[in-house]
Amino acid sequence: MTYETPRSRLRPVEEALGALDEAERILLTTHINADGDGAGSEVGLAAWLLERGKKVRIINPTPFPEPLGFLLPDRSWVMDMGSDAGKDWAGAADLAVVLDTGEVPRIGGVSGLIESTPTIVIDHHPPGPSPVPGISLRDPAACATGELVFDLLMAAGGPWPRDAVRGLYVAILTDTGGFRFGNTSADAHRIVAFLLEKGAEPEALFRLTYGNAPLRKLRLLHAALGELEVDPDGTLAWMTVPGGAFEETGATADDIEGLVDYPRDIQGVEVGLLFRETVKGFTKVSFRSNGAVDVNALARRFGGGGHVKASGALVERPLGQVREEVLEAVRGAIRQGRGDV
Amino acid sequence: MTYETPRSRLRPVEEALGALDEAERILLTTHINADGDGAGSEVGLAAWLLERGKKVRIINPTPFPEPLGFLLPDRSWVMDMGSDAGKDWAGAADLAVVLDTGEVPRIGGVSGLIESTPTIVIDHHPPGPSPVPGISLRDPAACATGELVFDLLMAAGGPWPRDAVRGLYVAILTDTGGFRFGNTSADAHRIVAFLLEKGAEPEALFRLTYGNAPLRKLRLLHAALGELEVDPDGTLAWMTVPGGAFEETGATADDIEGLVDYPRDIQGVEVGLLFRETVKGFTKVSFRSNGAVDVNALARRFGGGGHVKASGALVERPLGQVREEVLEAVRGAIRQGRGDV
Structure with a gap:
């Protein structure tokens, strides 16, 4: 069987797509100390939104992880939360997307920047006590947040720019521990098969993600x-x-x-x-x-x-x-x- | 797209299935110093043949790899090439299957045991100078020999006993280096998705295969x-x-x-x-x-x-x-x- 978005997600996927379609200036963020799923999902979504003509910036509570910098084709995709430029950009955004967490404290200082901005939450963690309000595309059954972003792109019928494919591959690769943790589902493999057909290069991406230890390590x-x-x-x-x-x-x-x-x-x-x-x-x-x-x-x-x-x-x-x-x-x-x- | 056996393989798959169907007593072997693909493919094929009522033994030129012993539900599946019992069994076999190599020197002393036995070769390596004769199910485009054994089982419509599923999972896992080498194809992921649905447990099998270093290492x-x-x-x-x-x-x-x-x-x-x-x-x-x-x-x-x-x-x-x-x-x-x- 080929991959199909679970039925229970179809409605939140449509809602999120609707909000993304209407917005022009979209801020993406993720939790403090972004991991491969948070950062990969951001790059995946950003690349796809840019291809659809949106203005997009990634503004995280802590710096974009240095070892995953290879995912960014252009450093200007990311802005510093504390900078005047970052604050200005956030202030003028008409939509915020919170990825890989749904909890207010986990987005640190970014919560202040997007308080009055309409928000979409895309996350695969179980709900906690301080949910971020807004449209909610959340499913703990997803192997990674990257799977839920994949559902969005699938529902939209693409496109699949290279940076989106790479970001989503790395999101799933890292959150499944290289396809070995208990959350590695048949669907995770089916999605990755699709991403490989869209050009993801397993060997290169694995090396860039993991095969890059500093000597001091x-x-x-x-x-x-x-x-x-x-x-x-x-x-x-x-x-x-x-x-x-x-x-x-x-x-x-x-x-x-x-x-x-x-x-x-x-x-x-x-x-x-x-x-x-x-x-x-x-x-x-x-x-x-x-x-x-x-x-x-x-x-x-x-x-x-x-x-x-x-x-x-x-x-x-x-x-x-x-x-x-x-x-x-x-x-x-x-x-x-x-x-x- | 769901997995489909490449067209070019359909005919050799049918030939091999026909020979396996007719045989009653089948010897499986692989190359010297069997790796995860050789050993996993043997177990995968053996489990499936046993389920179909065949008599099956694994007789390798060197001992079955100790770290992969967990794949064998029963040690009696394996016989020692040098033992009288092993020689007797080989002498009475009516079919031999050589897995993960197609070269005579690579099966060491087993070549002497199966000289006059009809043989099937199942392998994903490029052809070499000393081919094992017989029915040939060979394709260097396959990510692992396990992929070709999978094609056999698919063409036969199963069944998918647990040990077959585990063996084929480990064959593909190891030969793709945990889904990261250049041979990791979209089809590799599709096959693994199928194996997960048939019960393969990624976390446990990864641990059994890799997470098991002796302290001395x-x-x-x-x-x-x-x-x-x-x-x-x-x-x-x-x-x-x-x-x-x-x-x-x-x-x-x-x-x-x-x-x-x-x-x-x-x-x-x-x-x-x-x-x-x-x-x-x-x-x-x-x-x-x-x-x-x-x-x-x-x-x-x-x-x-x-x-x-x-x-x-x-x-x-x-x-x-x-x-x-x-x-x-x-x-x-x-x-x-x-x-x-």
Whole structure:
């Protein structure tokens, strides 16, 4: 079967298309610290709107992510939220589109800029307590926000400019973790098949998205691998970013991304952890589970949270102390999951 | 558009189906050192044939790959080529299917076992100089041999037992490098969409296939990252597996897999290399290119070869000497590619 937009989305898709058709000057935004889905969906929608003769700008609460800058054919697509030019542009916009979040606090300072602007929300996250008002194209069943933007373009019958195709491909690629997370649906693959036929180049786009680590990131990985430990029974593994590693390698917080997967991906491991001191006396813990253990529940005990298989916590205590407490808590959860308590 | 078997394949598919229908006792094999496509295609075909009441065994020239053992619901599906039982079974088979290679030398000792057995070749590699005779379902346009086995099952109208679905998913997953290599076609995604609907679980199968590194592999990575070097202009990066690292970490040659991607994936790098001493006085070099440089040509200068973007060479000289020579050759190729010679 070929891809078809789910029936339940057809009406919000039509509503959103209607509003986009009527608008002339459209502001696109996404959540704080845009990821591949947020940024890719913005570029996808922007490229298509520009092709239809609209005036479009991307104005985000935090800078457009540097590693995804390759998606922008022209830097002028993006404006700085804090600049006078950005404020002026936002003030004159007749429509705002909020992508990949539907929550007011998640768009930070942009919420002030679009308070009185008619708004469309396009998002695949479950609803939260502070919804952005306006036309709502939301469906948590979509693998990515990029899927919902794809539905818009499909309903409009295209066109499919190169930058739109690339943006939507990267949105789905990243939010499905390279087609491997649980949200990777048959529809996700069908949409990607379509995007490939429209010219998306998997090899090049994968490289541009992932195959581009700064050298300092590998230096940081080396330092952390030197601190890799595994419990004797092999079910719990953890790494610690050694004190001073950021200074020595020049790495930044961005370079932490993906590190916790190394302990998690070891044969037989049920829970993988990463510890690091953020500022003196504060310890960040990343939790990853391979299934049986609910690390969201664990992270909550340390004031954090997230998902059942991926969570985090920032604890105001020194690293050594936090590490001991967390390791004990995780060992308890693993034993409990196995029924030997 | 939904997936359709390319017209050019319909006739060989029918021929192969006819032969499979008539046979009762079918031997499946693949090339030396089976990879995910070879092993996954074997399991996919075996599961389907068993469902149709055939007697089936997998008999490979080298052991079924341990990391892919999860694909086998029952170890008795596989027999040892060298065992009396294996020889007896092969001797009584009335059909052999050679998967993921079409070359006699690539099936090693199995070629002797099936010399007088009618044979089907199912393969997506370009033809070589020593073809296995028999019915030929070959197409280098297929993303994986798994795609051609999929065509068989489609033409037969199924059935789609769980093990067949998983085997074919893993065949395509691995041969497309997780849907990112240049052979990742729109059809590859369409087939995978179909397999997902038949029950393939992307998250679990990805983890089983890739997220399962032995601890010693991370220890080896740590040792090699300690020897990571990058030329001042950032275009050439290389790692060296330090002498003694295999002994210290307990790692094996299998654990080398993927290491060369670390230098290759650094921002700005055009060529990534991995050096290691195999036995005293022999140096193995892995070459990876990000596009402009033809590393096949480079590897050939050192007695090796492979593909334009991924090649290797085994040189009978000490590591230090080979490394200097290779680095110089690669720097020359990078300069030449840039036009400043």
